[in-house]
Amino acid sequence: MARIFIIGNGISGVTAARHIRKLSNHDITIISSESEYFFSRTALMYVYMGHMRFKDIKPYEDGFWSKNRIELIHDKVNSIQFNAKSLVLESGKTLNYDKLILATGSKSNKFGWPGQDLHGVSGLYHLQDLEMMERCSYDTSRAVIVGGGLIGIEMAEMFHTRHIPVTVVVREKEYWYNILPPEEAAMISKHIREHKIELILNTELKEILDDGTGSVGGVVLSNGDKIQCNYVGLTVGVSPNIDFLKNTTLETDRGILVNAHLETNIPDVYAIGDCAQLKQVLPGRKAIEAIWYTGRMMGENVAYNICHKSISYDPGIWFNSAKFLDIEYQVYGHVPAKIQSPDDSFYWEYSDGKKSIRLVFNKESHQILGFNLMGIRFRHEVCVKWILEKTILNDVVQNIRLAFFDPEFYKNYEDSFVESFNQQFNQQIILNKNKTLNHVFKFLTQK
């Protein structure tokens, strides 16, 4: 029986703990300085907006951990003695481990702007960021949010629901332009403005101004404009939270370097989740992926490896999802922001300007590569099967209904979709009407 310590109680750490418990009888301890119990980081915004209480974003009841013999320590790890296999906590305690899992997550990026450490500047990643936003909300006349990514729009929505005027400053020409293809990016930009949130494009932050008391008083933008505000949200991405591991024997780059078995260069030390950087990047993937489900998969994976059932990490076909105010977004497979040869794509947009489907395919072979959905839900397994089986575009279009995952009775847009495809590609595809769950099963089980 080994003593296993996990630093970090996010989705990666707790998934590792849960699976180790399933597979073994080891002593498991999770250490976190952020919160006593695991909570869903992605749901912090809903607490601020009053959709949920903090206790509602804890996926497990508090009794779950002791019931499963997973010890929780609410403390900060100050340093790790890899040679002695020990951890030194802020409380002064020293703990000895047999195996160590680093799941320390991310921290919000700051790019050296003047004033970036003033009171009233934060990202949105940690529970403490939420508390900061909450404190600042009482006397904020305007919030400025810098960055055109997933967290930025969440933050904008949060302030907006409290009737605090919001300005979003984005470097690119449309929202999330470096990830979304142009039409989808433009759709989101438009939707942001529809909510009466001010969106300034093609502009960067230059400086955050002090109001004279050490708090935010305003910002200066790259175009010379000044905006008066009391809060600045920095949402220009996250990077691995590994500062306390620098200058140790642990091999790091941007993140903690791990092999396919999620092992670091030091025996019995593993790294998973946002803080891990894969030495061998998998096709269609990135070396560091700060995503909920990859954290979960790595947690599961490392549990097997620790319990001597070693297996290489493989998250499979890329997928992700988000929600931009009222528009949901899903992606499956390969969908680059700039679609160029040998890729090509078919884009269809519904007349309300809030729903779209993009199919990315290989120009030569016409094999399907990816799906990009706005305001429309698709079935994960169906999309993955189409991609893995290199299905021809025409077959996908004809059977598109098999992928539909919108609630029952939703608008029938498939005729318009197929019609538009036939026109653009000069085809005569007739939509396959099969769409019941039994048809989906038949498709999914067929070899």
Place this chain on the structure above:
Amino acid sequence: MLNHSNFIRSKSLIRSKFQVILITIGLGILLGIFCLAQFTQIESFGLLVSLLLSISLIIIYYSKTLYANLPEGIKNNGVWTGTLTGRGVSAWILGVVLTCFYILLYWFPHILGLSSSGNTGIIGFFDPLSQFFKNQPASEWFVYGTLYTLAIILFGIKFIWKYRHNKYQLLRTISVIFFQTAFAFLLPEFMLRLNLPFNDFKNMWPLNYYFFDSWHLEELMHAGNIGWFMLIWGLAMIFLISPILTYLYGKRWYCSWVCGCGGLAETAGDSFRHLSDKSIKAWNLERYLIYSVLLISVVMTIGVLYSYKTGVNTLLGINTYEFRKWYGFIIGAAFSGVIGVGFYPLLGSRVWCRFGCPMAAILGIQQKFFSRFRITTNGGQCISCGNCSTYCEMGIDVRAYAQRGQNIVRASCVGCGICAAVCPRGVLRLENGSADISTRTTQLKTIHISEDSLRILN
């Protein structure tokens, strides 16, 4: 410094606050007239109808101010911080008022003015409307039925406005409004006018616990063909129609599309759906309570039928009529009415449906073991945010299943579809399929390593 749109935004905020104050004052005045009717003798068809109409218009106007100017989408901002929806002072006041109303209605209707020698008070105030429908003075049940139906219609309109982007919610709400208005209210009232037995065709044993009472059976059998039709229809609902529909679509066909209790919970109770208790403790309590009530209602019905058949009033030493009376008092009135609706603002909108309704218990067993229905989890997209669990009025911890990638089949699920609506990542879908009927919940889609052969699952 640039002048940005602060000014316009704060003006719209002030306007919406002003509207809320206006609405509150308006409703206060109208409710004041109601109270006035309790203490004075008002019998005016015109005044009653214009009062009900004014209340309707105000609630519709209120819904409009809430949702009409916002883009389509989920509207849960401030739900937990509001005083009415977040168990604040207003919630307690409303809870006490509703509970008092139910206590008066069930056990002290004479205080509300019910009298065999001519109604007074609030019940008397409704006499002209009752005369209009069926040429009879109002009863406390007529007053209750009118207000109940009006609540479902008006808050149904509010609900439709709120979820106008979601056609499932739209159709479901139109359906409960229709069944309440036509089948539970208008049709029975007109049948009384025609001297036919009062019958709500959609109400089914054991929710309709008097169905097998001797007086009810006698009434139906002495009402000629139409009575026999009602009797056979009632039996067909229990033994044929309901099992088939539940097999095809799950219990939602009844609980969130047809049922009156469900109808009120989904419309007037929508603002309180998140208050249901999601703890495992509550789930355990639910299972003990609801199946106990089912057992008691079955025993009670057997007793009543036995007495009807044999004329003997005791079965195994228990007086069947006394038993029936106590069932009506504790389960039929106290549980379903006082706790079920009175406690909406404190315990959530489906307390009766979840913990007490014997009909829901039967449909739940069918749903669990003999139904094509399930809520599908979409692959690995779940981010464990908890919106689904929070907004589940039945207190199901939907997230516990979704984050495992497991389909959800729970006896209590009424298929309202709100979990799927509030999910920000498109993870949940209500579906029916027979192909995998026995293995609906076995697959765990977020587990991607197979334990036996150590391979990555697809």
